[in-house]
Amino acid sequence: MVFVEDIFKRRNELGGSIEVVCGSMFSGKTEELIRRLNRAKIARLKVEIFSPKADTRYDENALVSHNATSIPSTPVENASSILLLASDVHVIGIDEAQFFDEELPDVCNILANKGIRVIVAGLDMDFKGRPFGPMPAIMAMAESVTKLHAVCVRCGNPALYSYRLLPDENQVMLGEKESYEPRCRSCYTNLEV
Template sequence: MVFNEDVFKRKSELGGSIEVVCGSMFSGKTEELIRRLNRARIARLKVEIFSPKADTRYLENALVSHDANSIPSTPVENASSILLLASDVNVVGIDEAQFFDAELPDVCNVLANKGVRVIVAGLDMDFKGQPFGPMPQIMAMADSVSKLQAVCVRCGNPAMYSYRLVPDDTRILLGEKESYEPRCRICYLNSAS
């Protein structure tokens, strides 16, 4: 396969894009992000990957999916740091976008307008079923949105909610299967009442 610089240059001049991968916990968002980023690397594109420094569940310098697939990433304190670190790249991946500050939509837009393909993954709703962080704004300005579903652990139907198992009302509570489980609308509502 020959890399044709003229084709890439022409595509960059036309503008980048914003892709969103969202859904509940355990729906495969990070797995899909890693898949798309690996395909970009196979295409010999320069890729940079960012995650919020506050997400300390796995490795500090890697995105790790629930299936234990991983890819190197750079943890950052805030969204504006991404602009400083994403120079001369073709593709930017951003994981756990719901944990970023309100500047993330502007950062995504600036990168896309410079011809960068931006792939954002994150929870679209918090454990209360409410829109989460900057995700709604990013989804509204995205070129494409892929909403993934998990499997409801109660009934086996498609799940779009992240049900919190522990009695803690704070909005952000880092956790895995000990703290959350995916539920369909009916099982989520029956448990919440």
């Protein structure tokens, strides 16, 4: 007979891991993160979830996907706070990783090296199609990367870009459907479409 404690011990012996869920806005990143975290909870693993304190679009104390799926989370000021708050845990979820500081890749590495499964979700590119924040570094060190695609609102093809509808050049601008729309490469580069 296998006991839950034996499973946890075996997992720690095998070492932790870093998983990344990335893609454009409206591609289902947060929904996939929530799905993975709920499965870990079903497996009786201790789960902690973190999000950047600056992102309060839906709920200050929960991750909420665009289709209203939610799970409680802890908002933090910076990546190093995660190390202070994550104790005696098997799985850590981090949402909106692109908004964290450049310490996040090191924090993820430290946690994974302690035997923790770290699941990170975030935009891989900003509205100009450039790598966004700490995401490229985390993707480079991750055991697995899942890139999700939204549906292009112009033509229906898979969308990998977050096209900004408002004339704001700041890299970070919180917004939803009033501010952004998913577009495929062709519709993103042919802006007159």
